[in-house]
Amino acid sequence: MRVLPLMAYLSVPMLGVGLTGCTVGPDYQGPEMAEVPRRTSPETPSVPSRTVEGEIDQTWWKSFQDPHLSSLVERLVAQNLDLKTAAERVIQSVAQRQVAVSQGLPHIEGQSSSTYNRQSPNGTLSLLTPAPGAPLEYSLFHDGVTSSWQLDLFGRVRRAVEAADASALAAVENRHGVALAALAELAQTYIQLRGTQNRLAIARRNLRLAEQNVDLVNARFGNGVATTLDLAQAGAQQATIAATLPPLRTQEAELINAVGLLLGEAPRALESELRRPRALPRVPRRVPVGLSGTLVRRRPDVREAEAQLHEATAQTGVAVASFYPDVALNGAVGAESLHLTNLFSPASTAFSVGPAVSIPIFEGGRLRGTLALRESRQREAAIAFQKTVLRAWQEVDNALTAYGEAQRRRTDVARAVAQNQAALQAARQRYSEGAIAFLNVNSTQAQLLQSENDLADSDTQIAVDLVNLYRALGGGWEVADVPDGADRARRQTATP
Structure with a gap:
């Protein structure tokens, strides 16, 4: 399920909610967010992938140049269950907004009744003098229309609609956050799967080397130049490497199921698709990290926190407006008769029209308590927004640091792998010549396996x-x- 942007839902005209009047309570003003200078990586030109200032790639997963990953992302958007749940919350918030809008629109009700009545001569009728021949039993027919319209002179309904708009926007941004989290989790799980398969290939390659070492030691033992210690060390090395394969295969299966869960698939549904090893996705050479002044406002959690602050501010306005009078226009028109035949004659018509004013005089502290509650929630939302912004900057800074340091570590590890490969080749050669003990070959291969x-x-x-x-x-x-396509069809159907 996909959800259209918020404005596609909020396009219903408000038909002039209430009559124009003043709007009491605080007006929302977006908070100022100072942009903290970001660190890119010009100071480390040796790393293969550098962060630079520039517009963030909205389809960043394509920069890994892995068609399979891109295909999984497309399926994720359509199949992820968390996204479907978040979409339903957007629909609920939009429906709640319509409920708020309806409070400021005219309410019209039709009424129709037909009753058979009997008056008790010992009841209130005994206090009156009935007309001669008036029956105690009779039928009464009534049809009519009643209406009411709250004028909202002080903006209570308008503030409620404003709060509902902000709540709907918060639901949309929450869905954006769910989408971002699901995308990141899918990409990371897929990358970890390919990394695990890479480690499986390394373990199998080293297992073959260990088997060759066993054959070499057996040959030398047959010639009388190797010892039983050499045989035991070679066999132990082979078994140790073989023991690393089952945990890696288990991890591979778990990661495949994790990808399937993100796509709403049953366990092992993607096994045939993902079991075949593929190369690990490679990072791009240049990574744009945003433009000055726009980074924080791109994050869905920051935008959601700001929408929640807006909602809390509008709810404070609703509480303030509750101290002012409510004015409504009421009207009713109908027909009432004892006989159905003359129900719709002019003589049977009755109507009433006029304003109704409700003024709060004594509420036992309810209004003041509600206002204090709303003001406290507004302050709490402001604090939560500030914390969200600070957390956003912390996460960005931590991610930049981790990305740069991980690349520098890789340079040192790659150098260690090259040295260990050369050392193992030399150790095997010298062992075959009888110059060193097998223990040197054993420890050298263990170091190579660890570095790889x-x-x-x-x-x-x-x-x-x-x-x-x-x-x-x-x-x-x-x-x-x-x-x-389904969303486009619904939009076209809804267009008048």
Whole structure:
């Protein structure tokens, strides 16, 4: 399910809610947000991927140049259950807004009744003198229309509609946040899956080397130049490496199921699709991290917190307006008769029209308590907004630091892998010549396996950290607002 942008829902005209009057209570003013200077990475030109100032890529997952990942993202938008739940909340908030709008529109009700009555001669009728021949039993027919219209002279309804608008906007931004979180989780899970498959390939390659070492030791043992200690060390190394495969296969299956859950699929539904190993997605050489003055306002959580502050401010206005009189125009017109045949004759017509004014005089402190409650919630929303902004800056700064440091670590790990590969080759050669003990070959291969795993983990972590950076920057949620064919059809049907 996809949801159209908020303004597509709020296009219903308000038909002039109430009559024009003053609007009491505080007017909302958007808070000022000072932009904290961001750190890019010109000071580390050696890293393969650099962060630069520029407009954030709204489809950042495509920068990994992995068609399979892009395909999963497209399916995520249509199938993710959390997104569907968030979409329903948007629909609910828009319906709640319509309820608020209706309070300022005329209310018209039709009434029709037909009753058979009997008066008790011992009841109140005994206090009157009935007309000669008046029956105690009779039928009474009534048809009519009543109406009322709250004039909203002091803006209570308008403030309620303003609060409902802000609440609907908060629901939309919440859905954007859900979309961003789901996108990031999908990309990270997919990257971790490819990283796990990469480690499986490394373990299998080292297992083959360990098996070759066993064959080498057995050959030397047959020639009388190897010892039983060498045989035991070679066999232990082979078994140790083989023991790393089951946990990796378990992790691979769990990650495949995690991707399936994000897409609303049953366990193992994507096994045939994702079990085949693929290369780890590569990060782009340049990563735009936003333009000055726009970063924080892109984040859905900041926008949601601001909408909640707006809603709390409008609710304070509703509480203030409750201290003022309510003025409504009431009217009724109908027909009443004892006989159905002359129910609609002019003589049977009755009507009433006039204003009704309600003035609060004594409420036992209810109005003052409500106002104090709304003002406190407004202050709380302002504090929550400030905290959300600070947390946003912290996440951006942490993500920038982690991305740069992960790349610098990878450079050192890659150097260690190259050295360990050369060391293992030399150790195997010298062992075959009888110059060193097998223990040197054993320890050298263990170091190589560890460094290769570290390199695979480093490559995975760099890609995961980049996804974290995009999530902190608030990029990518726009994909959830692209209408599909069903949405376009509904819009065209609704167009007069």
